[in-house]
Amino acid sequence: MTRLTRADLDALPNYVPGRSVADLVRELGIAEAVKLASNEVPYGPLPGVVEAVTEAVRAVHRYPDMGVTELRDRIGAWLGVDPARVVTGCGSVALAEILVKATCLPGDEVVYSWRSFEAYPIIAAGAGATSVRVPNTAAHGHDLTAIAEAITDRTRLVFVCNPNNPTGTFLRKAELDRFLAEVPSDVLVVLDEAYREFVTDETVPDGLAVYGDRPNVVVLRTMSKAWGLAGLRMGYLVAQPEVAAAVRKVVTPFSTSLVAQAAALAALDAEEEVRRRCALVVAERDRVTEALRKLAVDVPDSQANFVWLPLGEKTAAFASACENRGVIVRAFHPEGARVTIGTPEENDLFLQAAEAALA
Numbered sequence: 001m002t003r004l005t006r007a008d009l010d011a012l013p014n015y016v017p018g019r020s021v022a023d024l025v026r027e028l029g030i031a032e033a034v035k036l037a038s039n040e041v042p043y044g045p046l047p048g049v050v051e052a053v054t055e056a057v058r059a060v061h062r063y064p065d066m067g068v069t070e071l072r073d074r075i076g077a078w079l080g081v082d083p084a085r086v087v088t089g090c091g092s093v094a095l096a097e098i099l100v101k102a103t104c105l106p107g108d109e110v111v112y113s114w115r116s117f118e119a120y121p122i123i124a125a126g127a128g129a130t131s132v133r134v135p136n137t138a139a140h141g142h143d144l145t146a147i148a149e150a151i152t153d154r155t156r157l158v159f160v161c162n163p164n165n166p167t168g169t170f171l172r173k174a175e176l177d178r179f180l181a182e183v184p185s186d187v188l189v190v191l192d193e194a195y196r197e198f199v200t201d202e203t204v205p206d207g208l209a210v211y212g213d214r215p216n217v218v219v220l221r222t223m224s225k226a227w228g229l230a231g232l233r234m235g236y237l238v239a240q241p242e243v244a245a246a247v248r249k250v251v252t253p254f255s256t257s258l259v260a261q262a263a264a265l266a267a268l269d270a271e272e273e274v275r276r277r278c279a280l281v282v283a284e285r286d287r288v289t290e291a292l293r294k295l296a297v298d299v300p301d302s303q304a305n306f307v308w309l310p311l312g313e314k315t316a317a318f319a320s321a322c323e324n325r326g327v328i329v330r331a332f333h334p335e336g337a338r339v340t341i342g343t344p345e346e347n348d349l350f351l352q353a354a355e356a357a358l359a
């Protein structure tokens with residue numbers, strides 16, 4: 001058959017979404033299952049979001065505001081930055097893609113730690129860029145020294161995921177200071193802070209507050225996790241005005257939907273509730289970590305809303321044993337399993353499944 005698409009895409013892994021609860025319930029014939037595989041927060045939409053969405057839906061025969069003016073103004077005021085530095089997108093994953101598109105020509109290099117967010121290799125390959133993966137440290141975190149050493153003349157962008165998905169590990173200010181001082185000024189550093197709201201360790205810097213004014217730093221955030229809008233797709237970045245303007249040129253027109261804009265505005269009114277929910281997640285994160293360590297799993301400290309079980313070759317068996325008990329976790333073969341922090345009841349179910357799976 002005549003080839004119509006790029007041959008190099010054949011080698012690309014598919015993005016694997018978490019398994020669906022409905023599928024598992026059907027397959028096992030059980031009453032219910034829980035999904036702790038996609039790093040969502042389990043407490044439903046924030047107050048005011050359903051109403052805002054319902055109202056916005058009345059106008060969906062119209063295009064959204066392409067400039068996303070009201071929301072960018074709001075985010076700018078909230079974060080204390082010029083709205084011209086803010087770009088929104090259809091999830092922060094779309095903005096990560098646009099950043100690579102705005103910086104890389106085919107053959108240019110994108111450097112990132114591995115394992116990290118599984119979209120990075122897909123995004124780099126999609127742009128025809130070359131992925132340079134730097135192995136995680138023995139403690140499952142970014143090896144910033146090796147990442148700095150991996151930068152070449154072809155490198156255009158470095159993803160730094162803090163806290164890191166899927167390991168939950170985190171970088172402290174002193175290490176990031178050193179790293180950023182070493183990165184050449186013509187390489188864009190994207191600080192992916194999808195899980196920033198769950199950070200409680202004060203030594204982990206807020207990328208925007210601490211590094212936001214550096215010309216080659218972009219801070220990427222999402223409203224999918226702590227802000228409960230995963231299904232609506234809303235992410236934003238803060239960059240220097242020139243970088244933001246370039247990104248805006250290649251962003252898919254109208255990709256921040258009218259409904260997502262309205263939902264984000266309503267969600268931003270509920271910041272106190274976000275903090276309350278994050279505190280619940282953090283308390284459960286500590287409890288789950290401790291319980292897993294009692295089961296002899298060497299769980300690294302997490303600053304995100306998930307924990308990492310470095311089970312190596314046992315990962316697949318562990319994930320399927322959990323599934324057989326109605327708990328969907330996320331396996332990354334052959335390194336480990338990532339488990340999202342759910343409600344206390346969901347976490348109890350997981351811990352029971354984990355105990356049985358590890359017995």
Ligand SMILES: Cc1ncc(COP(=O)(O)O)c(C=O)c1O
Binds near residue numbers: 038161222
């Ligand atoms: C590190 C990281 N960055 C970005 C994203 C993308 O989130 P979204 O596209 O839902 O905003 C995720 C989602 O899992 C993530 O883990």
